[in-house]
Amino acid sequence: QVQLVESGGGLVQPGGSLRLSCSASGRMFSTYVMGWYRQAPGKQRELVATVTSGGPRNYGDSVKGRFTISRDNSKNTVSLQMNSLKPEDTAVYYCNARRYGVDSWGKGTLVTVSS
Numbered sequence: 358q359v360q361l362v363e364s365g366g367g368l369v370q371p372g373g374s375l376r377l378s379c380s381a382s383g384r385m386f387s388t389y390v391m392g393w394y395r396q397a398p399g400k401q402r403e404l405v406a407t408v409t410s411g412g413p414r415n416y417g418d419s420v421k422g423r424f425t426i427s428r429d430n431s432k433n434t435v436s437l438q439m440n441s442l443k444p445e446d447t448a449v450y451y452c453n454a455r456r457y458g459v460d461s462w463g464k465g466t467l468v469t470v471s472s
C-alpha cells in the first residue's frame with residue numbers, strides 16, 4: 358500500500374492560482390492511477406482529476422480548462438495546478454492512488470478561495 362502526503366493548500370483570492378503536490382511512498386508508483394478529489398462542506402467527495410502513467414488525464418466537468426494534473430514517476434509525485442480559482446473551488450483536496458480497485462488516500466489539504 359502507498360502512503361500519500363499532500364501539500365500546497367492555503368488561502369487564495371478568486372481568479373488566483375495554487376499548486377498542490379502529493380508525495381507518495383512505497384513501491385511501484387508508476388503502476389498506480391493517481392488522482393485528486395475534493396470535498397466541500399456539506400457535500401460529497403468528487404473527482405477533480407486523474408492521471409495514468411501512460412499519460413491519459415481525466416477531469417471533473419467543473420475544473421476542465423482551469424486545472425492541470427501531472428505526475429513525475431521518477432520522484433513519486435503528482436501535482437495539481439489550479440488556475441482561475443473560484444469560491445466554489447473551496448474544499449479539502451485529497452490525493453488518491455488506485456490500483457487493482459484498491460484506494461489509498463492522503464489526509465487532505467484545505468484550499469480556500471475568498472477575497
